[in-house]
Amino acid sequence: MDDLRIIELYFERDEQAIKETDAKYGKLCHSIAYNILNNHEDSKNVSTIHTWECGMQFRLQDRVILCPLSVRLRETCL
Numbered sequence: 775m776d777d778l779r780i781i782e783l784y785f786e787r788d789e790q791a792i793k794e795t796d797a798k799y800g801k802l803c804h805s806i807a808y809n810i811l812n813n814h815e816d817s818k819n820v821s822t823i824h825t826w827e828c829g830m831q832f833r834l835q836d837r838v839i840l841c842p843l844s845v846r847l848r849e850t851c852l
Contacts, residue, residue: 795825795843803847810851824850 775794783791794833807817828846 792822792825793807796822799825802831803843806844807851810848817839821847 775798777798780791782792782796783794800821803821804817807821807824808814811820820851824847825843828843
């Protein structure tokens with residue numbers, strides 16, 4: 775699924791948005807969180823919670839999710 779459609783799902787408050795974001799970027803988000811926190815369980819929890827919170831902040835003009843998602847995840851972990 776492309777990023778613009780995922781962002782639209784967030785605006786519709788459709789839980790499928792989280793699943794699609796996790797399928798597309800979950801491994802990367804977990805890796806970023808793990809490299810900072812050095813704990814798998816905490817990394818998974820932070821990346822899952824962060825995905826939902828960050829997703830609600832996307833704007834339709836953000837046509838790409840990866841950059842704002844990874845930057846905000848890093849800031850959350852620090």
